[in-house]
Amino acid sequence: MSKTKVWIIGAKGRLGSTISDALDRMEYNVLTSDLDVDITDMDSVTAFMDMSHPAVVINCAGYNTHDWAEExxxxxxxxxxxxxxxxxxxxxxxxxxxxxxSTDDVFDGQGSAPLTEFDVATPDTVFGKSKLAGENFVRELNPKHLIVRSSWVYAREGSCFVNSVIRQAKEGGVIRVAAEQYSSPTSAKMLADFIMKMIDANEYGIYHASCEGCCSRVEAAEEILRLMGQNPTGRIEAVPSESGKNSPRNTFLRNLMMEVTGIYRMPRWQDAMKEYIQELRG
Ligand SMILES: NC(=O)c1ccc[n+]([C@@H]2O[C@H](COP(=O)([O-])OP(=O)(O)OC[C@H]3O[C@@H](n4cnc5c(N)ncnc54)[C@H](OP(=O)(O)O)[C@@H]3O)[C@@H](O)[C@H]2O)c1
Structure with missing residues (x-):
């Protein structure tokens, strides 16, 4: 039986590397690229695509530093x-x-209800607008698409909110986190499991894929401290976010398409975080 050929773009990033590490080479022929195939250059992308003929392309590449995107x-x-x-x-x-x-940042974060795939995205940041524009191109140009939106993704490699809290917890002292931001911390490993399931699934459209449950950054940081065996009392200080007014507030994604199709269920954010920290300690 011939293997399904999968091209992971952005394969050295947090999510791309997690998927690449997890994909079974016995089952899949995995191709990886990063800046060696610059996706902003149509000729490079077309040449690689024509040469390799993948059955599935997973695009994890992105310009993801929110504050830099504003600049x-x-x-x-x-x-x-x-x-x-x-x-x-x-x-x-x-x-x-x-x-x-894609990302929860396609929403402006001004509401208080959980956000589903059927809510209209009205981003208010450059980053969010650029990601929504990307989604729209994908929807217009390839009908065989799955757009996967997630939030607060963390992985062993690379900097992220969770790793920053863990590092500061080890150093001791007060940990400063952005105030009034609500969403779901999502393990790259759990997200990769969902994406791998979708490689062979006959599913298309937009899917929200965050770990289940919503929390503030303060609550997430407190949970991390508890899981590290530390007492969070007095250790967390909520401060205005660095990006100030540009930062979305409530971007809690409800995985409604998963519920509707019954195809998958993401773990609770606390359970995924527990597994992550146990692995780091293990
Ligand atoms: N991290 C999160 O919290 C989060 C949340 C929701 C959604 N997402 C989305 O999930 C995807 C993956 O996120 P991530 O956290 O894994 O991102 P990441 O760690 O920043 O990785 C992105 C990768 O894309 C590569 N890249 C950048 N520009 C490129 C270009 N022009 N051509 C080819 N490759 C390029 C980067 O290479 P260099 O490092 O060499 O530049 C990097 O390897 C992104 O679409 C992101 O928006 C992330």
Whole structure:
């Protein structure tokens, strides 16, 4: 039986590397790229696609530093929107299914209700607007698409909120976290499990894929301290976020498409965090 050929774009990043490490090479022929195939360059993307003919493309590439995106709008749209356009167009030409990563930041975070795939996204940041533009290109250019939105993703490699709290917890002292931000910390490993399931699934459209449950950054930091065997009392200070007014507040994603289709269920954020910290300690 021939193996399904899967191309992971952005394969050295937090999520891309997690998927690449987890994909079974006995079952899949895995191709990986990063800046060696620059997605902002249509010719490079098309050439690689035509040469390799993947059945499935997983686009984990992105310009993901929110504050930098506010400073450099051109780069944010070049990578997150035009890059997505190029991958969508080239993948359609070879008949490949495209799994495209997106984010809770496509929502402005001003409401208080959980956000589903059927809510209208109205981003208020450059980053969020560039990611929504990428989603729109994907929807227009490759009908065989899955857009996967997640939130507060953490992995062993790379910097992220969870790793920053863990590092500060080890150092001792007060840990400062952004106040009034609510969403779901999501383990890259758990997210990768869902994405791998979708490689062979006959599912298309937008999927929210965050760990279940909502918390503030303060509550997440307190839980991390508890899981590390530390007492959180007096250890966390909530401060205004660095990006101030540009930062979305409540971007709690409800995985409604998973509920509707019954195809998958993400773990609770506390359970995923527990497993992550146990692995780090183990
Ligand atoms: N992290 C989160 O909290 C989070 C939450 C929700 C959704 N997401 C989405 O999930 C996806 C993966 O996130 P992540 O955290 O794994 O991102 P990441 O760690 O920043 O990785 C992104 C990867 O894309 C590569 N890349 C950047 N520009 C590129 C280009 N022009 N051509 C080819 N590759 C390029 C980067 O290479 P270099 O490092 O060499 O630049 C890096 O390897 C992104 O779409 C992101 O928006 C992330």
């Amino acid at each position: 450099d709008m051109v780069k944010a749209f070049r990578v997150n929107a035009i890059g997505a356009r190029n991958v969508a167009s080239a993948s359609r030409k070879v008949g490949a299914k495209l799994i495209h990563m």
